Amino acid sequence: MRTGALSRFTILDATRVRAGPTAVRVFADQGARVIKLEIPPGAPGGDDMIGGREHNRADYENLHRNKESLTLNMKAPEGLAILHALVRQADVFIENYRPDVKYRLGIGPDQLRAINPRLVYASISGFGQDGPYANWPGFDSIAQGMGGLMSVTGRPGEGPMRVGIPLADLCAGHFCAQGILAALLEREVSGEGQWVQTSLLESQIAMLDFQAAQWLIDRKVPQQHGNEHPLTVPTGVFKTADGYLNLAAIGNTMWRRLCEALDVPELAADPELGNDPQRCAQRERVNGAIGAAFLKRSTAEWTERLLAAGVPCGPIHSVDHVFTDPQVQHLGIAWPMRHPELGEVSVVGQPFRLSRNPRQAEPTPAPHQGDQTDAILRELGYDDARIAELRAAVVV
Incomplete structure (x- = not known):
């Protein structure tokens, strides 16, 4: 039946x-x-x-x-x-x-x-x-x-x-x-x-969702941004001491938490990086600064540290590792x-x-x-x- x-x-x-x-x-x-x-x-x-x-x-x-x-x-x-x-x-x-x-x-x-x-x-x-x-x-x-x-x-x-x-x-x-x-x-x-x-x-x-809305409402043609989010910085993939980490520090609150966790408070205090449009305009500078900080620890260490600070992040799995992940198995x-x-x-x-x-x-x-x-x-x-x-x- x-x-x-x-x-x-x-x-x-x-x-x-x-x-x-x-x-x-x-x-x-x-x-x-x-x-x-x-x-x-x-x-x-x-x-x-x-x-x-x-x-x-x-x-x-x-x-x-x-x-x-x-x-x-x-x-x-x-x-x-x-x-x-x-x-x-x-x-x-x-x-x-x-x-x-x-x-x-x-x-x-x-x-x-x-x-x-x-x-x-x-x-x-x-x-x-x-x-x-x-x-x-x-x-x-x-x-x-x-x-x-x-x-x-x-x-x-x-x-x-x-x-x-x-x-x-x-x-x-x-x-x-x-x-x-x-x-x-x-x-x-x-x-x-x-x-x-x-x-x-x-x-x-x-x-396409928000990418289509950029054109339909704002008449902006979306461009390629690789692993990064087109509208907020910093996001995307960063190299660590032993691999890579996926980061989604979206918005000003996450930005300040990230800077504190990375031990780079001077970035959070910089008035030229105070909001997403400013950080997007200086994307290379921001990514370079936090990228250097990420090289100091392993992916696991950064994941634990950032999650404790309330910053969304995670490892990047190959497909075999996806299915051995404890949460996926749960x-x-x-x-x-x-x-x-x-x-x-x-x-x-x-x-x-x-x-x-x-x-x-x-x-x-x-x-x-x-x-x-x-x-x-x-x-x-x-x-x-x-x-x-x-x-x-x-x-x-």
């Missing part, structure tokens, strides 16, 4: 690569039944994109846990009939094809909601469902560039820099999940589903999973928890392609003979 806050919902997952599976994973981790629709082996249009099992097993397991897999050729009339039967029982259908593809397949929002008016239909695209760029292929790095993120990432003068994670993909997925949840809540009032849309480009722009965001082939592994958990609806005790491994095809078809009333015929015809 399924448990979790969303266990009453059934999600049909027609997504691939990353943004769509990221959205679907929110529901799968909270107990929803997720049926992943995959192209049958031998059918035209098979998926050889990054994110498939053959490209990166760890990535695939992390993205597609807690799902069932049904192979289905939606280009075949019999396959479309199976999809329609699933839609009648589903709450959500989510896809991230190029905008025109769903209409050519006959599975657009109006077509599927005509079968089930309560269906919430969700679409993720690169650039939106219409407009001059609607049919451009959407990839994370392209959205990072067009959405402004690369122009404010990296050090001044070194050219645009991509962020080290697929941020546009991930944010589009999470924003899509938020939109689906909003539509499901609204359905409780109206009794009807609706079409939820987001795109990599919109999601990336939304994540939070339990690495979810243990028993895998029949890989053994005892962990996946990256969701960064929220519900007090009355804890997650399922252990995630289930990502399914092999078509693992649950026969079982799902039997639920829909197909007998073994008919399933064999559908397999022979490469419908499933």
